[in-house]
Amino acid sequence: MNRRAQAFTVGVTGLALTLAACGGGTGASDTGSDGGDGKVDSIKLVAAEYSSETQGFWQDFAKTYEEKTGTELEVQVVSWDDIDQQSSTMIQNGNPPDILNLNAYASYAKDGLLYSADEVLSPDVKSDLLPNFVTSGTYDGKLYGMPDLSSARALFYNKDLFEKAGIDAPPTTWDEFAADAKKIKDTGDGAAGYAEPLGPEEAQAEFSIWMFNNGGNWKTDGKWSINSAPNVETLEFLKKLSTDGVTQNNPGKTNRTDGAFADFAAGKAGMVVGFSPLAAQLDEAKKVEYGVAPMPSNTGDEPKSYGVTDYLMAFKKDGNAEAVKAFYDLYYQTDQVNTFIENEGFLPVTRSGVEKFSSDADLKVYLDTLTGVQLTPTDDPTWDTIKLAVQQEIGAAVGPDGDPKAILDDLQKQAESGS
Amino acid sequence: MTDQLEKAGPVTTGTGPRRRSKRTETGYASGLSAIPWLIVPVLLIAGVVVYPAIALVQASLSEYSITGLRKGSAGFGNYTDILSHDDLWTVLANTGIWVVVVVALTILIGLGLAQFMAKDFYGRTVMRWAIIIPWAASLVITARLFTLILDYEHGVLNQLLVTLHLIGEPIDFLGDDTWVMPAMIGVGVFVSLPFTAYVLLAGLNAIPADIVEAARVDGASPRKIYWHITLPLLRPALLVASVLNLIYVFNSFPLIYTLNDRNPGFSHDTSITYSYKLAFKAAERSVGMSAAMGVLNVLLILVVVLVYLRIIRWREVTQG
Numbered sequence: 001m002n003r004r005a006q007a008f009t010v011g012v013t014g015l016a017l018t019l020a021a022c023g024g025g026t027g028a029s030d031t032g033s034d035g036g037d038g039k040v041d042s043i044k045l046v047a048a049e050y051s052s053e054t055q056g057f058w059q060d061f062a063k064t065y066e067e068k069t070g071t072e073l074e075v076q077v078v079s080w081d082d083i084d085q086q087s088s089t090m091i092q093n094g095n096p097p098d099i100l101n102l103n104a105y106a107s108y109a110k111d112g113l114l115y116s117a118d119e120v121l122s123p124d125v126k127s128d129l130l131p132n133f134v135t136s137g138t139y140d141g142k143l144y145g146m147p148d149l150s151s152a153r154a155l156f157y158n159k160d161l162f163e164k165a166g167i168d169a170p171p172t173t174w175d176e177f178a179a180d181a182k183k184i185k186d187t188g189d190g191a192a193g194y195a196e197p198l199g200p201e202e203a204q205a206e207f208s209i210w211m212f213n214n215g216g217n218w219k220t221d222g223k224w225s226i227n228s229a230p231n232v233e234t235l236e237f238l239k240k241l242s243t244d245g246v247t248q249n250n251p252g253k254t255n256r257t258d259g260a261f262a263d264f265a266a267g268k269a270g271m272v273v274g275f276s277p278l279a280a281q282l283d284e285a286k287k288v289e290y291g292v293a294p295m296p297s298n299t300g301d302e303p304k305s306y307g308v309t310d311y312l313m314a315f316k317k318d319g320n321a322e323a324v325k326a327f328y329d330l331y332y333q334t335d336q337v338n339t340f341i342e343n344e345g346f347l348p349v350t351r352s353g354v355e356k357f358s359s360d361a362d363l364k365v366y367l368d369t370l371t372g373v374q375l376t377p378t379d380d381p382t383w384d385t386i387k388l389a390v391q392q393e394i395g396a397a398v399g400p401d402g403d404p405k406a407i408l409d410d411l412q413k414q415a416e417s418g419s
Numbered sequence: 420m421t422d423q424l425e426k427a428g429p430v431t432t433g434t435g436p437r438r439r440s441k442r443t444e445t446g447y448a449s450g451l452s453a454i455p456w457l458i459v460p461v462l463l464i465a466g467v468v469v470y471p472a473i474a475l476v477q478a479s480l481s482e483y484s485i486t487g488l489r490k491g492s493a494g495f496g497n498y499t500d501i502l503s504h505d506d507l508w509t510v511l512a513n514t515g516i517w518v519v520v521v522v523a524l525t526i527l528i529g530l531g532l533a534q535f536m537a538k539d540f541y542g543r544t545v546m547r548w549a550i551i552i553p554w555a556a557s558l559v560i561t562a563r564l565f566t567l568i569l570d571y572e573h574g575v576l577n578q579l580l581v582t583l584h585l586i587g588e589p590i591d592f593l594g595d596d597t598w599v600m601p602a603m604i605g606v607g608v609f610v611s612l613p614f615t616a617y618v619l620l621a622g623l624n625a626i627p628a629d630i631v632e633a634a635r636v637d638g639a640s641p642r643k644i645y646w647h648i649t650l651p652l653l654r655p656a657l658l659v660a661s662v663l664n665l666i667y668v669f670n671s672f673p674l675i676y677t678l679n680d681r682n683p684g685f686s687h688d689t690s691i692t693y694s695y696k697l698a699f700k701a702a703e704r705s706v707g708m709s710a711a712m713g714v715l716n717v718l719l720i721l722v723v724v725l726v727y728l729r730i731i732r733w734r735e736v737t738q739g
Contacts, residue, residue, distance in 0.1 A: 085699045088487030092478075092706060107485045199681045200700070249571050253594040253681045263572055384485055389702035395683035414702065 042072035043098035043323045046087060048310065049079045050149075051277075053343040061336060069326045096315040098324055105137065105145035105311045106381040115314040117143035120325045125332040128350045133309050136375045145311035145378065146328060147349035149341045152305045152366045152373050153209050155296065156274040156282075158267060159289040161191055165270070170293035172303075174214075174237060177271075177296045181246040184270035193246035195260035195269035196238060198398055200391040202256045204376060207394055209273055209306035210234045212374045214298040218386075219377045224415040226386075227408035235397050235404035237298075242398045252395030252402065264288065273306075276366060280345040292365050305366070307373030309349060382418040389414050478710035485704045497711035500703075506685040506693070514669070514689040516600060518723075521607040521668045526661055528608065529615035536616065537623045554613035562677035565606045569593050569678075593678055599687045603678050607668060614667075615660045622656025623649070658731060662724060669720050690716050 047058055055077045062073040076097070078086050083102060090096050096113065108114050117126055121143070126134070129147060137145030157170050165184045171177040181193025197206055211217065214237075216230035225231070242251045248263055264272040265281065267288050272278075273295070282288055294303035312331065314324045331337055338353050347366055348354050354370065357363050377383045389411055397407040482493035501507060536547055553561065568575050569592040577589035592602040626649060634644050675692045685693055685701075694716060698709030 088699065088706065091487035092483070092489065111484050111486050111488045113486065113488065200683045201680075203683070249589075250591055250594040252683065253591075255681050258566070259681065266573065268572060381485075385702045385704055388700065388704060392683045392701055 040071065040098075040317075040320045040323055042074055043320055043327065044074040044076065045099045045101070045327075046076045046078060046083070046090070046097040047101040048083050048103075049077050050344040050346070057340050057343055061330070061340075064336075065327065065330055068330060069323065071323045071326070073327070096317070098317060098320050099312055099314050099327060101148055101310060101312050103308070103310045104378060104384045104387075105313045106139045106379055107384045108313055108315075109139040109142075109144040110381040113315055114144045115316055115321065115324060117146065120314050120321060121146065121328050122325070125328060128332065128352055130349055130351060130354070130371065132307070132371065132373060132375065133349050136309060136378050137311060139379050139381070145313055147309040148312045148331075148337075149344060149346040150307055150309040150349050150370070150373075151275045151277070151346050152307045152369050153205070153273050153275050153295070154305065154365055154369070155271060155293045156264060156278065157271045157291050157293065158191075158264065158269065159291055160267070161187070161270040162291075164189075170291065171296045172294075173296055173300075174298040178237075178241065178244075178246070181241060181270060182244065185246045190268065192248040192263065192269045193271065194241060194248075195254070195263045195272040196241060196247040196251035196398070197254045197256040197260035198238070198252045198395045199255040199259060200395065201259075202391070203394045204387050204390040205306060205308065206256070206273060207235065207238070207390065208374075208376055209295055209304070210238060212304040212306055213295050215301065217374070218383070219380070224412055226415055227405070227412040232405050232408055234298075235394070235408060239398040239402055239404055243400070250399075252398045264290075276347065276363065277345040279362065294365070294369070302372075303369075305369035305373045307370070307375050309375065309378075382415055385418055386411065386415045475710050475713050478706060479714050481707050481710075483706040487706060493707050497705070497707040498715075500705075500708050501711050501715065506688075510685055510688050510690055510693045513600065513687060514691075514719075517604065517607065517671075517675075517689050518665065518669050520604050521611060522661060522664045524604070524608045525611040525615050525664055525668075526657065529612055529619050529660065532612060532616040533619035533623055536620050550616055551613050553610060558610060558671075558673040559677060561610055562606065562674045565602075566593060566678060566680075569602055594681060596686065599679065599682065603675060603687070606674055606678060607671065610674065611664055611668060615664060618660040618663075619653065619656055622653045625656075626652045662727065665724060665727065666720060669716075669723070690719065 045058065045062075047054065049055070055075075058075045058077060062075050065071070065073045087096075087100055087102060091113070100108075105114065109116075126143065129137075130150075133147040133150065134143060137143050137147055139145070155170060161184050162168075162170075162180075164187050165180070167180050167183060171180050177194075184191060184193040197203070208218070211231050211234045214230045214234045216228055216234055217225060219225060220228065238251075241247050248254060248260070248269060254260055260269070260272050261274070261278055261281070263269040264274070264278075265285060265288060274292070279290075279292065282290055295305065297303045312328070314320075314328075332350065334350075334352050334356065337350060338348060338356050341348055341353065342357075347363065347370055348357055354367060358367060360367075376387070393407055393411065396402050397404045479497055480493060480495070482490045482496070484490055532550065536543070536550070567573070569577075571577060571589050571591040571594060574589070574592070576592070577586075580586045581589060590598060592598045630648060630652075631644060634648055639647070669689075670691055671689075672691050672695065675687075675689050676695065679687045679692065685696065688696065690712065694709050694712035697703050697712060698706050
């Protein structure tokens with residue numbers, strides 16, 4: 001072999017190695033969809049990371065699933081910051097997972113990517129799901145968004161600050177609320193009366209719970225009602241809290257996790273809208289004596305709670321229907337779904353779950369509201385973009401030059417042109 | 420394989436010296452025998468640079484659903500959407516301010532720092548380490564750290580300034596519209612300094628001591644020596660530092676994204692974070708628009724760098 005031939009061999013070997021390396025990345029996913037008899041031997045779950053417990057739960061789950069079905073379950077846990085980007089990239093590349101855990105599903109259903117419950121959910125499981133979550137998971141008459149867990153919000157208050165300000169009981173009306181917030185602010189030790197997070201992280205949640213307790217909603221009778229009179233009044237109330245100086249600094253630019261929750265956990269806020277994971281965090285830190293109460297109402301009606309559920313949706317791929325069905329069957333077994341929910345500190349999505357958790361005194365305040373909880377219109381694909389618009393725009397309304405009416409009018413216009 | 424090696428061995432050694440001398444004469448290998456050696460790098464470049472570039476342009480010409488599903492061709496729709504977007508000019512102005520101020524400050528402070536590091540003094544090694552360590556930390560972690568330092572309620576900096584009675588009320592560095600950009604610029608300079616200072620230090624060390632010595636003997640003042648000898652000889656290093664900084668700073672995503680994450684809208688975004696938000700965070704939620712902005716970003720930085728090189732007459736410096 002002469003030198004030229006040797007060089008050629010080296011080059012070809014290099015080429016082969018490069019190709020092999022490139023191929024390695026996609027090879028794994030191909031095995032999933034090419035079972036010989038039209039059935040797959042592995043499926044992939046992409047799940048959102050709720051806490052450090054999430055990975056462990058899904059890994060154990062995968063083991064049980066494999067023992068039961070003989071099908072491999074590949075688990076990829078992705079942080080909430082990145083999951084929109086990752087799922088979008090997977091679909092863009094024509095390589096979606098079999099199951100995706102996300103806070104939205106309607107756009108995916110609209111694009112015709114998903115299995116409906118009729119195809120992959122056992123009737124027993126479906127009838128166990130709480131009716132309001134079935135409603136929110138139903139697009140165009142069919143259930144596509146299977147709920148994985150839920151949360152409901154309530155008013156958290158700092159007992160020490162309440163005592164210092166001479167307040168006996170948590171507020172039940174908005175007038176009381178504003179007065180109490182002012183009293184706490186006036187104690188003068190630098191604590192805000194109310195921590196109001198209208199920054200981009202979760203502004204739609206903060207606005208929702210106030211809106212629901214003023215008789216407003218995002219949609220009324222199937223039509224967008226973002227700029228309805230009660231909603232404008234609500235946003236004006238939130239702005240007034242800010243201009244009166246009873247909230248923390250700059251509420252339109254405060255996020256929830258590292259802003260409002262951090263303030264409350266540090267004893268620097270008298271009240272905040274929280275949920276059970278915040279309670280767990282406060283219990284662990286043991287820094288703040290807190291109480292949990294229903295939200296104050298502005299209409300004299302029963303207090304409303306704002307609920308959130310996330311979804312496990314299944315993508316239509318050749319031959320994976322049976323494996324996906326087995327996945328749901330296993331997930332909704334009481335010892336699986338409720339373990340997951342308990343680990344993460346959230347609330348159940350099934351009747352059997354509510355029964356199981358009903359003995360837990362800490363969860364009572366949420367469970368009582370869970371069946372009557374109001375959700376955002378996640379069943380409308382337009383909401384998937386309106387939610388983002390709300391996150392990016394509504395904070396400006398409570399700033400010094402903010403105009404609540406104009407901002408809500410603009411959001412209403414966007415929603416109407418989108419649907 | 421062993422067979423081949425054994426056979427190949429003697430042949431190669433036999434013809435080796437003759438060929439080698441021939442190659443040094445001509446200076447390059449014949450085209451055909453170079454091809455196998457080029458395959459790997461060419462494939463790598465194709466896979467890592469060319470393919471993504473093509474994919475980006477393709478994406479910018481496509482229409483996508485919010486889920487990421489391609490719906491079809493969009494023609495130049497994404498580009499016209501970008502150019503008619505309300506916030507484009509705010510974003511471009513932010514980008515201009517961000518790049519120019521950060522690069523200028525970095526070079527100025529970097530010059531001083533390099534000058535300082537070049538001196539021989541007790542503890543110089545410690546100081547050199549102290550300057551390089553921030554560079555080793557991940558940008559996201561640095562940025563996260565600065566959100567804690569600059570925070571209104573819990574930030575160390577505000578506590579310090581208030582305790583020292585330098586300010587009466589805390590400043591909302593990351594939320595107050597007049598402070599967000601200056602605060603981000605401060606952090607931007609902080610993270611760009613190590614690299615810049617070291618490039619300039621290398622440049623300083625490359626200046627022959629005898630020239631400086633000769634000037635001193637001839638009676639030049641330190642200021643004159645710096646102005647007429649050090650700075651001109653430092654020009655190549657300054658050039659490298661400023662061009663690379665221009666590109667790094669322009670492309671700086673983690674800093675802006677992390678420090679600005681509490682502010683709604685696009686009022687403090689640069690074109691890079693704008694492009695990301697268009698795809699995943701804003702109501703547009705459009706991969707196509709984001710890709711179009713990505714293409715515009717590449718063109719923008721290319722034009723900026725070319726214009727810059729033109730101004731400082733690159734060829735003259737590198738070849739003359």
